[in-house]
Amino acid sequence: MATVDRLTFTNGLSKLKGAAFRLVCLGATAVGVLALAALLLTVTWGALGFDAAHPVWILVVLTATGLSTGGVVTYARRDETVKLAAISSTAALIGGAVLGVFAVVFQLIVTPSVWAAYAGGALLPALVTALVIPNRRYRLPATAAVLVGGGVVATVALDTLTELAGAADPWLLYLLTIVVPLAVLVWTRVEPTAGRRRAGLLAGGLVLAGVAVPLLTPAPDPLTPGLVLVFGLALFSPLGVLAWRRFRNGQSNVGLAAPLVIVGGAVVGVVIANATGFAAADPWLDWQFLTSPHSRLPEDAGLYPAVVGSFFIMMVMAAFAFPVSVGAAIYLEEYAPSTGWRGRIVQLIQVNIANLAGVPSVVYGLLGLAIIARGVSLGPFALWPGTGTGVVTTAAFTLGLLIMPITIISAQEAIRAVPDAHRRASYAMGASDWHTLRNVVLPEALPGILTGTILSLGRAIGETAPLIMIGAATTVYSPPTSLNDSVSAMPMQIYAWAGEFIADFRTGVLSAGVLTLLLAMLAINAVAILVRNRYERNQ
Template sequence: MATRENVIEDFGHVSRTVGTVFRYLLLAATLFGIVALAVLLVYVANDAIQPLTADPGWHLTFFLTLVVPTLVVGGYLLRADAASFRFGASVVGLLAVSTMFAGGAAMIFVDIVSPVVWFSYVLALAIALAGVVVIERFDRRLPFLARFAGAGGVIVGSLLLVPGLVQALPVYPTDGIMLTLSLGAPVALVVGRYAAAEAGRRGTLLAILAGVVAVGTGEVLGPLLAVGAVPATVLLSVAVVPTGGYAVGAVRRNPGLRPGLAFAATILGGALVGAAAVEALGFAGPQSWLDWGFLTSAHSGTAADAGLYPAIGGSILLMVTVAALSFPLGVGAAVYLEEYAPDNRFTRFIDVNISNLAGVPSVVYGLLGLGVFVTYLGQPTGTVLIGGATLALLILPIVIISAREALRSVPNEMRQASYGMGATRWQTIKNVVLPRAFPGILTGTILALGRAIGETAPLIMIGAPNVLFSLPTALSSKVSAMPLQVYAWASLFASEPFYQAAVPAGVVVLLIVLLSMNSVAIVLRNKYQNNQ
């Protein structure tokens, strides 16, 4: 008996020792990876931004106006009220990320889709939706086929007739007003309902009206700030109004978070005061390659004049096409496999192949796109549609797998409760399963899009040009992307100025976009987990 107890004690001691060693080995490996990645990012960012080229007074000014106040206020809140600290940081982060996305949206409305075209199609969709709602009010008076035919006729007729009629008008409102009505008003509707927490119908209407008026000021502020009415309206619609609505709504729901607004104001105010101070004192900032000219200029044979603007626009159009193709197909396949498909050899064979396809190298998908879309279907090479379809094939297995995992996370008891109330399978999926799983589905899709935006091999295989000097304006236009542009600078235009200037600046822009997309996915995942 004593021998057995000694063996058990020795076994437990050895197991604990091995577990401790294994844990510290994992910690060391993680720290090594983080440090190595941080060193690489610092090295690339230093080449792109060159912070040491600024005047010492520039650094001192921002240190006193931004760094010191942020550390003082943030340190105090972190110890006294961590929730307020996180809220203030989230407000600043939301404003930064949404501003970046607003820049991409403004690029679309300035150079790709005119505001009048966007306004005409939004108006057509609104009329179609109103018609469908009116038809649904007669659900007990009309048979199903009549309602279906009427709804389909309203939708098709509206989309076919309204855009042409609106665009043929001799006179229509200014671009800023059309964007305010077609983009700012829907955003203000959503944001106003969130901001006016428990304020009643009148308070909600006032909040929505305040959001629309705030967006409408872009028509005046844009020319005053020398950025134009369209970019200013888009910036207010996508960044400023949503951030303000989030801050107001969160404080109304939890007044204890108000100190977090002081932390956000300290960061934003410190940055503005520092910028005004260095401008007034005449301190020169960093001689950064990553500046406004780099973001708004096309490619050039010299590194000093090279820009990333057409590649940024191409990446945006590719991601819109990829999302439009991969999201409905991936989610639809996931819903069928999880909720409808029987458990047999065929479905298990499909499961195994989907998992295997998620690990196939991206160049293979490029060959697939070349063979199917270009060679077999005879489509032109390197267009927005072909590039988006190829990248959609690349991330489709990832979208399916992540969507299936999100659907599996929905407790089966919720399905049974819905069935017990008399709901059909489709009603259960639509009203119970999908709303519960949607945050997880959206998180997986965003992460998959983050992989697609950084891929180069598939675009090279389908013949996408490395360099373009203008933005694509249609799905059939040639398209480039940020990874392709950086690859061209590092290979076709290989020289010391490009290696030390354009390539690091392009890499930093691409990393900022990737980190922003991943941050949105992380926020959605954390919010979803906290609501479980």
């Protein structure tokens, strides 16, 4: 009897401990969620200027937005297909927005005339070659040959081609080199399945939308109609591809309108609230803020050069850090020896990589200043001339060193997660190490590799200390257009606004900058999640 009582008491105590632990975990989660919600609410409230609005105006807007959102959620819960379509369309627009920013930054760097020269000399002939040759065996080598040959020709005749292209409006260049080829591609893909009429409507509608951009978009400098056209194509292209795939598979596209319905409800709410006559919100985060440089007046200040600088740094950083990190991870996991004195060296390297992942970011800033910016010399011989302080190259390489340990570790974990049974099955079928790596290991590890890389880029975009150490400017008045231009980033400009004497800089303008940075980081993290889920579904 005593034994039974002891067991009952032990079981009851275990259940009590389990319940207490569950409550502690729930409390920790609630604290984190509430802290994040409070941060987002505070920043959003100041950035959108709700403090200047009448409570009735705010209530009307929130009610209309809540009704549209609730209607979409209620309708989506009744049909799983609509729910998946709504989630996919929202994800496609988020990914399209990130892609659009990168596309605009890329076009600012290469200039419209240089883009037109290489597009007309290499990209468009390669596209035509890929569409004309039906045999898949010869299509890829022929397309690659045309692409390389056209690139060489365009490089040789670059001055002449850019001079000819410079006489045309940038919007017209983008229309002829992007919209028209995209319309032809849409026609060739849609016509066999949907018929000529629908294919013609889609292709013609795409061209008409591109033609109408200068008429419908009052875009001031620096976002000219040409850049608005590029951003719009990048924004809606993932949604268009998603709609076409669902149509081809016989699925309904009703749920794709979910984000548009929610945004439409918010717009209707603003219209109704303005009609009531109560004081409206005076947002700091608006089109002028996103397209203007810093100003001494809070109402004229903007974040445009810093946004371009941040994404420019990310593009160069990804081009440098991604192949190096993934290559290092592949070697350490697949080829590095594990025994003997070489194995001990590999273990030492692994320990150092793990330690480097925890080094404070300011240390990487000092490293970037001492080596990357100022260069390395051995007596009278310059081993590395240095890239200069505060320029795009120095910032990108410094932040690339910062994220490389994290990217290497995440890539190693993704490669290590591939079951050994898959490798042995590949070897049993006569595949070599290279074929096993290319066809078995990397396809399965790619979701984890891409997720870790994108999350690392999201961390780097919010770093401030390394940029301060390498001498990056807190404020610049024009975006960088080359690797040797001075650059600022969103965290640097936000840091500068925090020390301004005028109160509006430290409240409204600062909140708008923080919200822009948070939205960029959340969008990048969302893209990482979407990429991982997409590959996992395909597998």
